[in-house]
Amino acid sequence: MKMLWERDGRSSRRAFMLGACGLTALAFLAFAAAPAAWAQERDVSLGLPGVRGGVVTTSEPQAAQVGARVLRAGGNAIDAAVAVQFALNVLEPQSSGIGGGGFMMIHLAESKKTFVVDSRESAPAAADPGMFLLASDPSSAFPFGIRSTSGIAVGVPGTLRGVATALESWGTMPLPQLLQPAIEMAEQGIRVSSRLAESVSSARLDSEPGNPAYDQARAVFRPGGVPLAEGDLLVQPDLAKTLKRIAEQGPDAFYGGEIARAIVDTQRNARSLADPVDQAKLVGRMTLADLANYRPAIRQPVTGDYRGLRIVSMPPPSSGGLTVIQILKLLERFPIGDESKGFGFGSAKTLHVMIEAMRLAFADRAVWMGDDDFVDVPSKGLLDNAYIALRSKQIDPGARRADVQADDPRPFDTAALPAKVELAALALPDEEGVNTTHFTVVDRDGNIVTYTSTIESAWGTGLMVPGFGFLLNNELTDFNRIPAFNPDPDAFNPGANDVAPGKRPRSSMAPTMVFRDGQPRAAFGSPGGSTIIDTVVNVAMNLIDHEMPVQEAVDAPRIAQTSANGATRRELGFSEAALEGLAALGHSLRSPGEIGSVQAVVLDPRGQRQFGAADKRRIGGVVSLRRARSAAD
Numbered sequence: 001m002k003m004l005w006e007r008d009g010r011s012s013r014r015a016f017m018l019g020a021c022g023l024t025a026l027a028f029l030a031f032a033a034a035p036a037a038w039a040q041e042r043d044v045s046l047g048l049p050g051v052r053g054g055v056v057t058t059s060e061p062q063a064a065q066v067g068a069r070v071l072r073a074g075g076n077a078i079d080a081a082v083a084v085q086f087a088l089n090v091l092e093p094q095s096s097g098i099g100g101g102g103f104m105m106i107h108l109a110e111s112k113k114t115f116v117v118d119s120r121e122s123a124p125a126a127a128d129p130g131m132f133l134l135a136s137d138p139s140s141a142f143p144f145g146i147r148s149t150s151g152i153a154v155g156v157p158g159t160l161r162g163v164a165t166a167l168e169s170w171g172t173m174p175l176p177q178l179l180q181p182a183i184e185m186a187e188q189g190i191r192v193s194s195r196l197a198e199s200v201s202s203a204r205l206d207s208e209p210g211n212p213a214y215d216q217a218r219a220v221f222r223p224g225g226v227p228l229a230e231g232d233l234l235v236q237p238d239l240a241k242t243l244k245r246i247a248e249q250g251p252d253a254f255y256g257g258e259i260a261r262a263i264v265d266t267q268r269n270a271r272s273l274a275d276p277v278d279q280a281k282l283v284g285r286m287t288l289a290d291l292a293n294y295r296p297a298i299r300q301p302v303t304g305d306y307r308g309l310r311i312v313s314m315p316p317p318s319s320g321g322l323t324v325i326q327i328l329k330l331l332e333r334f335p336i337g338d339e340s341k342g343f344g345f346g347s348a349k350t351l352h353v354m355i356e357a358m359r360l361a362f363a364d365r366a367v368w369m370g371d372d373d374f375v376d377v378p379s380k381g382l383l384d385n386a387y388i389a390l391r392s393k394q395i396d397p398g399a400r401r402a403d404v405q406a407d408d409p410r411p412f413d414t415a416a417l418p419a420k421v422e423l424a425a426l427a428l429p430d431e432e433g434v435n436t437t438h439f440t441v442v443d444r445d446g447n448i449v450t451y452t453s454t455i456e457s458a459w460g461t462g463l464m465v466p467g468f469g470f471l472l473n474n475e476l477t478d479f480n481r482i483p484a485f486n487p488d489p490d491a492f493n494p495g496a497n498d499v500a501p502g503k504r505p506r507s508s509m510a511p512t513m514v515f516r517d518g519q520p521r522a523a524f525g526s527p528g529g530s531t532i533i534d535t536v537v538n539v540a541m542n543l544i545d546h547e548m549p550v551q552e553a554v555d556a557p558r559i560a561q562t563s564a565n566g567a568t569r570r571e572l573g574f575s576e577a578a579l580e581g582l583a584a585l586g587h588s589l590r591s592p593g594e595i596g597s598v599q600a601v602v603l604d605p606r607g608q609r610q611f612g613a614a615d616k617r618r619i620g621g622v623v624s625l626r627r628a629r630s631a632a633d
């Protein structure tokens with residue numbers, strides 16, 4: 001089967017008209033803020049017969065422009081991605097930045113190698129599994145609103161070392177050059193976007209009025225107590241100073257010295273609570289040694305086959321790749337694309353089996369997945385064909401399964417481990433943010449970066465490092481808040497994601513690439529906490545099963561199920577008949593709400609034409625570069 005998105009791109013009159021201009025390097029920038037402008041972007045990304053000079057797609061159009069400038073100046077995808085990340089720290093400070101972490105997947109065209117730079121935040125050496133428990137009542141954890149806005153939630157930041165490592169190893173440009181656009185934007189100011197303006201009013205910036213550590217961010221984003229509005233000028237001199245210092249002295253200026261000391265001091269702030277013992281528990285435990293010792297990890301992605309394509313995605317400590325691939329493989333036996341059999345996009349039957357597969361995979365995720373530098377994650381077993389077949393049998397196309405439980409993939413992982421003897425699964429509901437960002441870059445040579453980057457919740461902890469202008473993440477709230485370790489070696493051990501010193505919290509981030517015969521065909525990912533996994537599955541199925549062109553695949557309404565037995569999230573846009581069909585099968589659907597924000601690139605079968613798409617659910621900007629004739633032809 002040859003997917004629509006794998007065939008040569010479609011041409012349009014507009015494309016020919018633009019092509020006839022005879023410009024040697026033409027950039028197409030699309031803004032998706034208004035419906036009319038979005039329609040224009042659709043034209044740009046779909047109407048043109050693809051480009052060859054590179055594509056940058058981000059949730060912030062100005063960040064896409066920054067990346068495109070790097071590509072135009074001769075930089076590769078890694079260079080552009082580094083510049084985009086710094087630009088996003090200025091443009092979208094509530095979502096990602098040097099105070100956070102992320103997962104960058106890189107494909108190098110020449111060596112055909114695909115790997116991951118894991119810059120996930122880690123727990124300090126003094127962390128312990130009970131650190132989120134109330135001192136006054138150790139059977140309960142601090143509520144999310146409290147622990148996620150306290151120093152105890154701050155993980156050792158990884159983003160800067162992550163991008164610097166990627167750049168040193170696979171980039172071509174010096175770090176100071178790639179910091180320059182962000183420094184200029186922070187110094188000279190940016191116009192506040194609609195999304196930033198909306199976020200500035202969020203309650204996550206309300207913590208602890210009068211506490212200087214929390215007042216810092218308010219002073220920047222609510223100057224004089226007035227939230228910045230769309231179109232206002234936002235100047236960030238402290239952030240500019242920090243980025244300049246990194247440009248002059250390198251990443252060590254962040255992981256040691258004055259900035260490191262300021263980070264450690266800032267995360268020692270806690271929310272004020274009536275009980276002084278409880279309050280003391282919320283103080284962050286990061287030390288200068290934790291910062292100095294932080295290193296990103298270079299990892300092999302997890303892979304699995306789906307309808308003849310190879311899905312390559314994020315390994316532990318993210319649960320993203322394993323869960324995405326499990327869901328797809330659980331669904332592979334159904335003719336999802338075949339409308340004549342009652343399937344096809346958005347039919348009740350298709351949505352039903354998707355939900356059932358998501359339930360099964362999320363049940364396993366809750367028990368088995370965590371940082372496999374610390375725990376044995378049965379990754380092979382979870383994706384083993386025999387195990388998948390066993391699990392997939394539990395999907396009845398005609399009925400919702402009453403109760404979904406995790407199973408034991410260990411016998412399929414290695415013969416040495418015993419089979420399950422009891423079930424002790426603890427599925428705590430996830431309380432992850434949805435404010436991360438995802439961007440994708442492909443360059444003229446076919447190198448690809450697809451990168452999900454985060455400070456976890458909007459504004460992270462809300463703690464901004466005084467005088468340095470960046471926010472500290474609350475990533476450690478992605479760990480189990482109540483330890484779930486089961487000491488019985490024969491039992492299920494849902495403690496895979498318990499806190500431990502130096503461990504990285506389980507993520508859902510899932511930058512993903514799709515390959516056929518070794519050639520990359522698509523690269524994408526999304527923010528959205530645990531719904532990231534479902535979003536990536538929706539888009540993969542839209543491309544592969546429903547043969548949609550990339551922008552349609554991104555635009556189409558999504559469903560998401562993030563637990564074994566809870567309700568299903570959905571977006572507006574599914575037919576009444578499908579929704580009624582799901583209700584009749586026993587599914588309970590939440591009221592509609594947006595899910596994810598996908599930035600995707602698709603490549604033609606020979607890897608020559610590149611198509612970008614940005615998600616209209618956020619602002620979204622794609623820059624597509626036609627290759628300069630003189631250089632290319």
Ligand code: GLU
Nearest residue numbers: 433434435436508528529
């Ligand atoms: N902290 C989440 C994770 O690592 C991401 C949060 C988000 O998408 O906003 O999975």
